[in-house]
Amino acid sequence: MEVMKSRRTVLKSTLTIAIGGIGLLSGLLKPVAAFAAWNQKALESTKVMKGLQAAFGDTPVTLSDQVTLKAPEIAENGSSVPITIQTNLPEVETIALFSEENPRPFAAMFHPGPGVRAKVLLRIKMAKSGDAIAVVKSQGKLHMARIKVKVTAGGCGG
Numbered sequence: 713m714e715v716m717k718s719r720r721t722v723l724k725s726t727l728t729i730a731i732g733g734i735g736l737l738s739g740l741l742k743p744v745a746a747f748a749a750w751n752q753k754a755l756e757s758t759k760v761m762k763g764l765q766a767a768f769g770d771t772p773v774t775l776s777d778q779v780t781l782k783a784p785e786i787a788e789n790g791s792s793v794p795i796t797i798q799t800n801l802p803e804v805e806t807i808a809l810f811s812e813e814n815p816r817p818f819a820a821m822f823h824p825g826p827g828v829r830a831k832v833l834l835r836i837k838m839a840k841s842g843d844a845i846a847v848v849k850s851q852g853k854l855h856m857a858r859i860k861v862k863v864t865a866g867g868c869g870g
Contacts, residue, residue: 754818760810760845763818767808768854773847776855781846783861790838790863797832797857801850804830808849813842838863 753766764773782796797807807830809819819836830848838844841862848855 751821754821755816757818758815760812760817763810764847767818767821768806768847768849771849771852771854773854773856776848776857779846779848779855779857781844781857781859783844783859785860786862786864787838788864790840790865792835793838793844793861793863794833794835795844795846797846797848799830799848799850799855801830801848801855804828804848804850806847806849807832808847809834809836810845810847811836811838811842812845814839817845 751767754763757763757766778799778801780796780798782798783793787793795809797809799807803826804824807822807824809821809832810817811819814837820832820834822832824830836844838861842860843858844861845856845858
């Protein structure tokens with residue numbers, strides 16, 4: 713009897729996947745646009761300050777020891793630089809990362825939900841040596857940390 717139940721489960725799953733695939737291919741089902749709310753001005757900015765302004769408006773940014781930004785002093789491969797951003801600030805609304813020397817410095821933005829530990833680990837591509845800049849929005853204020861990263865090879869700029 714157990715064999716029959718598992719066989720039915722496999723058949724149902726296969727049928728569901730097949731119908732879903734046919735629906736996607738025929739255009740009846742459309743994937744949801746996950747990036748519909750991206751801030752195009754911030755993404756297209758070529759300077760950090762313009763990207764900050766596009767992302768956060770005219771809110772002043774202050775250098776803060778409450779934001780921890782970790783990156784290697786020397787990144788041997790600029791195409792994959794590990795970055796860690798962490799803070800214990802309350803009510804973190806946004807965590808953003810900029811790479812100063814990239815052609816498009818706006819690298820990433822995260823919106824942790826209420827009660828979520830504000831820690832982000834990611835890898836970014838860096839064009840050449842320069843500062844990585846983390847900005848954390850907490851209780852309507854912007855807190856910033858920056859760290860110099862020396863890129864030795866493989867960045868965005870070639």
